[in-house]
Amino acid sequence: xxxxxxxxxxxxxxxxxxxxxxxxxxxxxxxxxxxxxxxxxxxxxxxxxxxxxxxxxxxxxxxxxxxxxxxxxxxxxxxxxxxxxxxxxxxxxxxxxxxxxxxxxxxxxxxxxxxxxxxxxxxxxxxxxxxxxxxxxxxxxxxxxxxxxxxxxxxxxxxxxxxxxxxxxxxxxxxxxxxxxxxxxxxxxxxxxxxxxxxxxxxxxxxxxxxxxxxxxxxxxxxxxxxxxxxxx
Amino acid sequence: xxxxxxxxxxxxxxxxxxxxxxxxxxxxxxxxxxxxxxxxxxxxxxxxxxxxxxxxxxxxxxxxxxxxxxxxxxxxxxxxxxxxxxxxxxxxxxxxxxxxxxxxxxxxxxxxxxxxxxxxxxxxxxxxxxxxxxxxxxxxxxxxxxxxxxxxxxxxxxxxxxxxxxxxxxxxxxxxxxxxxxxxxxxxxxxxxxxxxxxxxxxxxxxxxxxxxxxxxxxxxxxxxxxxxxxxx
Numbered sequence: 369x370x371x372x373x374x375x376x377x378x379x380x381x382x383x384x385x386x387x388x389x390x391x392x393x394x395x396x397x398x399x400x401x402x403x404x405x406x407x408x409x410x411x412x413x414x415x416x417x418x419x420x421x422x423x424x425x426x427x428x429x430x431x432x433x434x435x436x437x438x439x440x441x442x443x444x445x446x447x448x449x450x451x452x453x454x455x456x457x458x459x460x461x462x463x464x465x466x467x468x469x470x471x472x473x474x475x476x477x478x479x480x481x482x483x484x485x486x487x488x489x490x491x492x493x494x495x496x497x498x499x500x501x502x503x504x505x506x507x508x509x510x511x512x513x514x515x516x517x518x519x520x521x522x523x524x525x526x527x528x529x530x531x532x533x534x535x536x537x538x539x540x541x542x543x544x545x546x547x548x549x550x551x552x553x554x555x556x557x558x559x560x561x562x563x564x565x566x567x568x569x570x571x572x573x574x575x576x577x578x579x580x581x582x583x584x585x586x587x588x589x590x591x592x593x594x595x596x597x598x599x600x601x
Numbered sequence: 602x603x604x605x606x607x608x609x610x611x612x613x614x615x616x617x618x619x620x621x622x623x624x625x626x627x628x629x630x631x632x633x634x635x636x637x638x639x640x641x642x643x644x645x646x647x648x649x650x651x652x653x654x655x656x657x658x659x660x661x662x663x664x665x666x667x668x669x670x671x672x673x674x675x676x677x678x679x680x681x682x683x684x685x686x687x688x689x690x691x692x693x694x695x696x697x698x699x700x701x702x703x704x705x706x707x708x709x710x711x712x713x714x715x716x717x718x719x720x721x722x723x724x725x726x727x728x729x730x731x732x733x734x735x736x737x738x739x740x741x742x743x744x745x746x747x748x749x750x751x752x753x754x755x756x757x758x759x760x761x762x763x764x765x766x767x768x769x770x771x772x773x774x775x776x777x778x779x780x781x782x783x784x785x786x787x788x789x790x791x792x793x794x795x796x797x798x799x800x801x802x803x804x805x806x807x808x809x810x811x812x813x814x815x816x817x818x819x820x821x822x823x824x825x826x827x828x829x830x831x832x833x834x
Contacts, residue, residue: 414671417673421654421661421662
């Protein structure tokens with residue numbers, strides 16, 4: 369059994385995996401198995417195959433329900449922003465999963481433990497182990513703690529053009545007029561601050577600040593988007 | 602409500618969707634919604650987004666459990682052979698879903714009803730509706746009736762190279778010797794028949810017949826694969 373992992377999961381996520389062999393499998397790389405040929409070990413790849421599909425569904429269902437007016441193309445892009453190597457590797461690090469991976473000596477020397485692709489795999493294989501042990505509900509609870517709050521924190525924002533998104537959402541039920549209005553502009557040249565309002569058919573739905581007009585507009589558009597999406601729920 | 606669809610689902614699959622609006626949404630194309638702007642209709646795309654993820658998981662879990670020794674790369678290829686436009690379109694036709702799609706007049710004239718891409722979408726959106734209405738279990742039951750039996754019928758065989766697959770599976774726990782032995786060859790030149798046995802470490806695990814030696818070997822390999830996979834279950 370992998371030392372400390374059990375405790376980490378219990379302490380941080382209130383998760384207890386009953387079948388410990390699943391957990392061992394999920395955190396073991398092939399290189400480690402090859403170095404311990406007589407221990408009957410398994411490596412994470414098959415479980416990761418399953419965990420990947422579990423994660424896709426859990427994220428898909430969450431955003432499907434949370435954004436009931438978002439068209440399919442936008443849902444697909446949002447999911448791609450959430451479910452990818454970059455974000456899963458960072459989730460794995462935040463969960464301290466990197467410290468518990470069993471690697472062969474060569475891989476350890478090659479700094480595999482810090483490699484995004486491996487960390488992403490391990491995040492998915494952990495999800496697979498949790499799913500096999502307890503079904504989908506604990507996976508949703510884990511995602512509610514680790515993944516979904518990041519939507520509100522703006523973690524996936526860089527993947528979005530909020531102005532385009534606002535336009536698409538606002539005009540879904542017919543044409544509307546969207547206007548950005550500069551409310552104020554001040555500060556010294558090297559630290560300029562802009563304040564912009566976005567109005568839909570004359571009604572202010574969002575106000576944003578930023579060091580450029582463009583950034584302030586994006587912030588305002590995001591606020592308006594959140595408002596529209598909350599109304600639609 | 603779409604006429605006859607309810608009865609079809611009941612008669613052929615013992616499925617009753619309780620929320621009829623989900624079923625309407627799942628079988629309605631955007632072109633139809635555009636032609637009926639005042640009826641508050643929805644088209645299938647969002648539900649299809651969800652159905653696609655549901656189907657991925659259901660198929661992934663099935664093959665993960667059914668082939669406990671199949672490595673990840675093979676699982677991925679098998680899933681891709683099962684979950685794709687071609688196969689889903691043919692499932693939709695077999696289920697007679699094509700007859701119940703609501704299309705705009707232009708799309709109808711353009712024979713959209715026969716288009717693989719649309720039929721695949723509708724198959725997925727039906728799965729999405731079933732999932733939203735009743736959760737994952739009825740989707741698994743539906744797949745057990747419509748999709749999974751096709752694995753045994755050899756529907757996905759063209760995607761596989763059974764000889765390679767057999768080699769990978771047989772050697773998973775160490776090196777073995779795989780040999781193909783020509784048992785017989787007869788018939789006229791334009792209708793030649795070959796019979797081949799495949800032996801693993803000297804033990805015959807499969808016999809195949811075909812009009813070429815290559816085809817007979819593939820059939821023999823497939824038989825051996827089935828035997829090994831059954832042993833592994």
